[in-house]
Amino acid sequence: MSAVSDLEAQLRAQGVIPADAPAASEQTTDRPWFVALLQGVAGWLAGIFLLVFAGMTLKLESGVALFLLGAPLLAAAWFMYHADRHAVFLDQFALAMSIAGQIALTASVNMHHGTGLSIAATALIVQLIVLSVMPNKAARTLAALFAAIAWIYTARFLLLPASADDLVFGEGGHALAYRGWMIPVHWLLTWIPLLALAHWLIRQESRWTASKLRVFARPMLTGLLLALPLGGLEATAINPLGFAVQPVAMPLTWWALFPLLNVALCMYAAYAAFLIRSNWLSGSAVLGAMLHLSTFYYLYGTTLMWKSLIMASAGVALLIAGVALEHRKPGSGGTT
Amino acid sequence: MQPKLKRSELDGLAEFHSLDTRKVEILLQLADARPSRSDGLRFLANCLRIGGVLSLAAGLVFFVAANWSEIAVFGRFALVELVLVACAAMAVVKPPPAFVGRGALFLAFIATGALLALFGQTYQTGADVYELFLTWALLGLPLVVAAQWGVATAAWVMVLNVALLLYCGWHPTGGMLWAIFGSTRHPAQIILGAAWLNLALWFAFEFRRVSAVPDWVRRLMLSCAFVFGTWGGGLAITDIDFDLGRRTDPPALLALAAAMLAVGVYAMRRRTDVYPLAVVTGTFIIVSLVWLGTKLTFHDEGIFLLMALWLIGTSTAAGRILTVLARRWRAEVQA
Numbered sequence: 001m002s003a004v005s006d007l008e009a010q011l012r013a014q015g016v017i018p019a020d021a022p023a024a025s026e027q028t029t030d031r032p033w034f035v036a037l038l039q040g041v042a043g044w045l046a047g048i049f050l051l052v053f054a055g056m057t058l059k060l061e062s063g064v065a066l067f068l069l070g071a072p073l074l075a076a077a078w079f080m081y082h083a084d085r086h087a088v089f090l091d092q093f094a095l096a097m098s099i100a101g102q103i104a105l106t107a108s109v110n111m112h113h114g115t116g117l118s119i120a121a122t123a124l125i126v127q128l129i130v131l132s133v134m135p136n137k138a139a140r141t142l143a144a145l146f147a148a149i150a151w152i153y154t155a156r157f158l159l160l161p162a163s164a165d166d167l168v169f170g171e172g173g174h175a176l177a178y179r180g181w182m183i184p185v186h187w188l189l190t191w192i193p194l195l196a197l198a199h200w201l202i203r204q205e206s207r208w209t210a211s212k213l214r215v216f217a218r219p220m221l222t223g224l225l226l227a228l229p230l231g232g233l234e235a236t237a238i239n240p241l242g243f244a245v246q247p248v249a250m251p252l253t254w255w256a257l258f259p260l261l262n263v264a265l266c267m268y269a270a271y272a273a274f275l276i277r278s279n280w281l282s283g284s285a286v287l288g289a290m291l292h293l294s295t296f297y298y299l300y301g302t303t304l305m306w307k308s309l310i311m312a313s314a315g316v317a318l319l320i321a322g323v324a325l326e327h328r329k330p331g332s333g334g335t336t
Numbered sequence: 337m338q339p340k341l342k343r344s345e346l347d348g349l350a351e352f353h354s355l356d357t358r359k360v361e362i363l364l365q366l367a368d369a370r371p372s373r374s375d376g377l378r379f380l381a382n383c384l385r386i387g388g389v390l391s392l393a394a395g396l397v398f399f400v401a402a403n404w405s406e407i408a409v410f411g412r413f414a415l416v417e418l419v420l421v422a423c424a425a426m427a428v429v430k431p432p433p434a435f436v437g438r439g440a441l442f443l444a445f446i447a448t449g450a451l452l453a454l455f456g457q458t459y460q461t462g463a464d465v466y467e468l469f470l471t472w473a474l475l476g477l478p479l480v481v482a483a484q485w486g487v488a489t490a491a492w493v494m495v496l497n498v499a500l501l502l503y504c505g506w507h508p509t510g511g512m513l514w515a516i517f518g519s520t521r522h523p524a525q526i527i528l529g530a531a532w533l534n535l536a537l538w539f540a541f542e543f544r545r546v547s548a549v550p551d552w553v554r555r556l557m558l559s560c561a562f563v564f565g566t567w568g569g570g571l572a573i574t575d576i577d578f579d580l581g582r583r584t585d586p587p588a589l590l591a592l593a594a595a596m597l598a599v600g601v602y603a604m605r606r607r608t609d610v611y612p613l614a615v616v617t618g619t620f621i622i623v624s625l626v627w628l629g630t631k632l633t634f635h636d637e638g639i640f641l642l643m644a645l646w647l648i649g650t651s652t653a654a655g656r657i658l659t660v661l662a663r664r665w666r667a668e669v670q671a
Contacts, residue, residue: 002667002670003340003341003345003670004341004345004349007340007341007349007363007367010366011362011363011366014362014366016353016359016362016363024349024352024353030342030344030345031659031662032614032659032662034611035610035614035658035662038618038621038654039651039652039655042621042647042648042651043647043648046651047644049640050644052637052640053638053640053641056637057637092648092652092655096648205364206357206361206364207360209347209360209364210350210355210356210357210359214350214351218343267383267387270383271376271379274376274379275370275376276369277343277370278343289387293390297394297398303402304398304401304402305398305402307398308395308396308398308399308402310395311391311392311398312391312392312395312396312399315388315391315393315394315395316392317388318384318385318387318388318391319388319392319439321384321388322381322382322383322384322385322386322387322388323381325377325380325381325384326381328377
């Protein structure tokens with residue numbers, strides 16, 4: 001007996017479903033996470049190639065032209081997803097077209113006068129539209145993830161207005177404008193809405209699973225639990241990675257240690273993933289924690305000696321808390 | 337415990353049987369989809385303890401990197417060595433698999449690397465950075481073996497791969513590895529050598545399963561192998577040498593093909609996990625995309641359409657095959 005049949009038998013025995021209820025089809029469209037990742041990355045890259053091809057062929061030089069390309073691409077993606085709901089054949093093509101359409105639409109609005117804030121806000125709106133209308137779980141999950149990242153950028157540029165170039169290549173001297181009080185405000189503004197939404201979705205899981213909202217809520221939860229640990233690596237102004245180089249002249253202040261709280265975000269994401277029994281989301285949270293710790297190493301604003309003391313103190317505190325929790329329950333064992 | 341059914345399958349059941357909120361609660365309980373309070377506490381306790389050990393290790397590394405001038409050379413060495421001795425003593429008193437022993441041996445492994453870094457930093461030995469990591473991996477191996485812990489094994493795998501990455505990436509002309517492989521002028525072959533080293537480890541622990549090398553660590557080894565494999569394959573196809581201009585490298589491509597074939601055949605025979613096949617497929621898609629790019633000139637905009645279509649086609653086929661295999665093998669395991 002398969003796991004689905006086994007569970008249905010238990011549901012019948014408990015009177016949750018009628019004894020003569022038909023058996024559910026065991027056909028599922030679900031893929032292992034690494035297959036979804038492979039297809040997502042490939043679709044995203046293909047979307048960029050498609051857009052470059054269209055841009056070079058059609059000589060798109062105005063925002064209107066980009067809009068006239070992006071909107072039909074998104075519409076075509078919707079039709080493909082809609083026509084092919086129970087198979088995967090057209091899904092990849094639809095994903096690539098959808099990505100190309102999203103980038104084209106965002107670029108069309110910000111082509112000549114875009115600021116960091118306007119680009120991030122447009123991307124957020126486009127992603128929310130895609131999340132709402134695309135009839136495909138993978139497309140909605142990607143949209144939820146990108147929407148959360150767009151929100152992180154939006155919050156960043158709300159407090160620190162900057163040019164479009166700073167979206168990827170760092171805030172340059174703009175972080176110098178960071179006053180102490182802005183750092184906690186920025187962190188809270190960025191993360192509290194995302195944390196609250198993730199927490200609410202987990203608490204209300206049985207409620208939305210029982211309604212049609214599940215088609216939106218499940219991708220939103222997955223996207224959020226990916227964005228919490230990984231979204232802040234590049235997008236927040238005071239937690240640089242890659243191109244976003246922290247300015248050397250940032251004053252020495254204990255506020256510079258604030259990004260270490262992002263490790264706490266990762267721990268929350270790992271626990272939330274555990275609550276919904278998702279090992280791969282827990283793994284991504286652990287990866288995020290490691291990456292945040294390595295960015296903390298390179299963070300200017302305080303000395304390595306202070307960082308060393310902070311990490312050692314945190315280590316002792318965590319160990320004490322862990323051992324105390326361990327002693328609260330019977331039957332504890334080692335981990336492998 | 338990982339439940340038998342995924343959330344998407346439970347969503348499907350709830351939709352199919354039109355379950356209300358109360359019935360979904362029962363469904364989630366029956367499917368063991370919600371951890372109990374004691375499960376949650378156990379998870380949190382493990383997270384906090386592992387986080388604590390990792391934080392202490394980071395504190396030690398940061399301390400050595402700080403190069404605190406107010407402590408004399410003797411004092412700096414004494415501090416790190418004291419940590420090492422204290423960890424060893426703790427591991428003797430509470431040996432693995434007790435968490436104290438595992439954590440202590442993990443910290444001892446990190447302290448070994450910190451001590452080597454301090455040695456290089458203090459005496460300016462002139463050694464390449466890859467030598468530091470390689471020596472660390474070699475000297476730390478007994479500690480990792482003694483720890484019998486997946487986290488420690490994963491850390492060792494990462495240290496080894498950082499050494500290999502530094503060696504392959506910087507193409508240094510000195511040090512231990514250079515003495516052995518210095519005669520070859522084909523960087524892709526060296527990179528494929530790094531891939532095969534990881535692959536050898538993966539095969540070894542596939543055939544001889546030990547609890548200190550759990551599934552996720554074996555996947556880490558395999559991923560590292562094919563990161564190097566993809567890199568080497570791309571280099572071999574684009575014919576780019578570090579310092580000798582362009583030259584073809586069929587042996588490197590053969591080594592990559594052999595690696596892909598070996599992993600593919602093994603996974604198909606074992607019929608338990610499609611992850612190895614997914615990694616092989618990912619490498620194939622990237623390397624073939626690179627090959628496609630070399631066949632067309634950049635002045636031809638059609639290259640981008642062709643590359644997009646190739647990506648869509650290969651990833652669709654890969655996704656379809658891998659998903660079908662995953663379902664089939666899962667059903668076989670359940671049966």
